Amino acid sequence: MEPTFPLFRLPDNVIVQVLQNTNLNQLLIISLVSTKSKNFVLLLGLRARYMSISIWHRISSYVYIGNSSFASRFYDDSNDQNKLSVDTTLPVDAFLPFENETIQSSTPFNFRDWLNHIKSVFSCTKPPSIKFYRGCERFEVQSLKDAIGNVDFLYVDSEVPNVYSKEVLKYFNAPNKMTLVKNPFGEACEVQKLFLQNYERIAFRDVCSLDDILLVNCEKVELCHQISQKQFNQFIKHWIRGSNPRLQYMDLSIDNSHSVSREVLLKGIHFIGVAKEDQVEICRNHLIISDNQVKIKRKDGTPAVIAMNEKRDILKVHFIVLY
Numbered sequence: 001m002e003p004t005f006p007l008f009r010l011p012d013n014v015i016v017q018v019l020q021n022t023n024l025n026q027l028l029i030i031s032l033v034s035t036k037s038k039n040f041v042l043l044l045g046l047r048a049r050y051m052s053i054s055i056w057h058r059i060s061s062y063v064y065i066g067n068s069s070f071a072s073r074f075y076d077d078s079n080d081q082n083k084l085s086v087d088t089t090l091p092v093d094a095f096l097p098f099e100n101e102t103i104q105s106s107t108p109f110n111f112r113d114w115l116n117h118i119k120s121v122f123s124c125t126k127p128p129s130i131k132f133y134r135g136c137e138r139f140e141v142q143s144l145k146d147a148i149g150n151v152d153f154l155y156v157d158s159e160v161p162n163v164y165s166k167e168v169l170k171y172f173n174a175p176n177k178m179t180l181v182k183n184p185f186g187e188a189c190e191v192q193k194l195f196l197q198n199y200e201r202i203a204f205r206d207v208c209s210l211d212d213i214l215l216v217n218c219e220k221v222e223l224c225h226q227i228s229q230k231q232f233n234q235f236i237k238h239w240i241r242g243s244n245p246r247l248q249y250m251d252l253s254i255d256n257s258h259s260v261s262r263e264v265l266l267k268g269i270h271f272i273g274v275a276k277e278d279q280v281e282i283c284r285n286h287l288i289i290s291d292n293q294v295k296i297k298r299k300d301g302t303p304a305v306i307a308m309n310e311k312r313d314i315l316k317v318h319f320i321v322l323y
Contacts, residue, residue: 007030008036008037008040012040015040016040016043016044019040019041019043019044020044023068023070024046024063024065024068024069024070024122025070025096025098025099025101026099027041027044027046027121028070028072028096028103028118028121029096029101029103031117031121032103032104032105032106032117033106034106038120038121041121042120042121045123046065046121046122046123047065047122047123047125048063048064048065048119048122048123048124048125048126049064049065049066049126050064050124050126050128050129050152051063051064051118051119051124051126051128051129052064052128052129052130052131053128053129053130053131053148054130054131054133055130055131055132055133055136055139055144056132056133056134056135056136057075057135057136057138058073058074058075058076058135059073059074059075059111059139060072060073060074061073061074061115061118061128063118063122063124065122070096070098071096071097071098072094072095072096072114072118073094073095073096073097074092074093074094074095074111074114075092075138076095084138085138085139085140086138086139087143088110088111088112088139088140088143088144088147089110089111089112089143090110091108091109091110092109092110092111092114094109094114105117110147111147112146112147115147115148126152127149127150127151127152127176128148128151128152129151129152129153129154129155130148130151130153130154130155130172131154131155131156131157132155132156132157132160132164132165132168133157133159133160134157134159134160136160136164137160137161137164141164141167141168141170141171141172142167142171144171145171145172150174150175151172151175152175152176152177153175153176153177153178153179154168154172154175154177154178154179155178155179155181156168156169156179156180156181156184157181158181158182158205160184162184162185163184165180165182165184166184166185169184169194175199176199176200176201177199177200177201177202178194178199178201178202178203179202179203179204179205179222180194180202180203180204180205180206181205181206182205182206183204183206183207188209188211188212191204191208191212192211192212192215195212195213195215195216195217195218196215196217197217197218198217198218198246199217199218199219200218200219200220201218201219201220201221201222202216202218202220202221202222203221203222203223203224204221204222204223204224204225205224205225206225207225208223208225208227209231210227210231210234210235213227213231213235213244214235214238214243214244216244216247217244217246218246218247219246219247219248219249220248220249220250221247221249221250221251221252222250222251222252223250223251223252223253224253225253226253226254226255226314227252227253227254227255228254228255229254229255229256229260229264229265232252232254232265232317233265233266233267233268233269236266236269236296236306237268237269239298239304240269240296240297240298240299241299242298242299242300247319247321248320248321248323249286249318249319249320249321250317250318250319251316251317251318251319252317252319253314253315253316253317254314254315254317255313255314255315256310256313256314256315257313259310262292262294262308265315266294266296266306269296270296270297271294271295271296271306272294272295273293273294273295274293274294274295274305278293279291279293279307282305282307282320283307286307286318286320288307288309288318289309290307290308290309290318291309292307292308292309292310293305293306293307293308294306302321302322302323303321303322304319304320304321304322305318305319305320305322306318306319306320307319307320
């Protein structure tokens with residue numbers, strides 16, 4: 001691979017100035033020419049904010065640096081897509097969709113090599129986010145784990161087969177944040193093991209019971225499937241008595257088809273209303289919408305706010321612990 005312009009015959013300081021005005025896709029291409037060219041790109045000191053990897057019938061990676069980004073795809077050609085399974089340890093080309101160009105390295109790279117090169121050139125030090133969609137079962141999970149390593153955020157879509165989803169949860173078992181759209185396990189005790197994990201945040205979009213909620217050991221929780229008014233009342237009473245000690249924030253939805261008042265919803269729970277000016281500040285700080293907020297206290301004195309927002313037959317609730 002040779003650049004069309006004799007860039008590296010210029011003085012070093014001029015080379016750096018040229019590279020400073022070069023887009024990220026071209027910088028990646030230049031970094032593949034030689035060790036010297038890679039070192040010049042490294043001199044720019046570019047530092048990625050984060051990397052995201054999406055896996056379906058192909059693999060796409062996205063790197064975000066400042067206000068710019070670039071994408072690369074792997075196993076995207078017709079020959080690869082016709083294969084029922086893909087060996088990620090074999091050499092593969094990369095396709096840059098923003099450039100509409102397929103590129104190769106001077107030394108053949110497999111998927112792991114590409115990731116390592118991209119991470120090195122653009123200082124991707126933070127573990128990436130990874131998302132699994134329909135078609136991802138073409139790729140062996142353990143091979144993906146070997147190539148990608150630990151991840152910061154894990155997302156598993158509802159169209160991923162249950163058997164494959166369980167493999168993903170087995171190998172990518174230590175993310176900081178996770179979204180699981182459906183429960184791939186047949187038994188409740190298995191998904192409860194996930195709720196017991198020490199995540200920063202978990203989003204669960206399938207049906208869950210009160211027992212499931214009480215086992216959540218995360219700081220931030222998003223429950224997308226509606227729970228009953230009774231379940232919510234019981235959860236608050238358990239929290240007041242000491243359950244879910246790590247919980248800082250929870251989003252959930254309550255079936256409100258009969259439009260009950262907050263007094264009925266919080267029956268048996270002591271609460272006080274939140275002043276309007278304080279409600280505005282809470283909404284601003286937590287990026288929520290609510291004009292109906294109450295404050296409660298745990299038995300140890302820890303305060304929390306229940307912020308509600310009624311939408312037709314659904315009551316959106318934000319449970320915020322005020323440490």
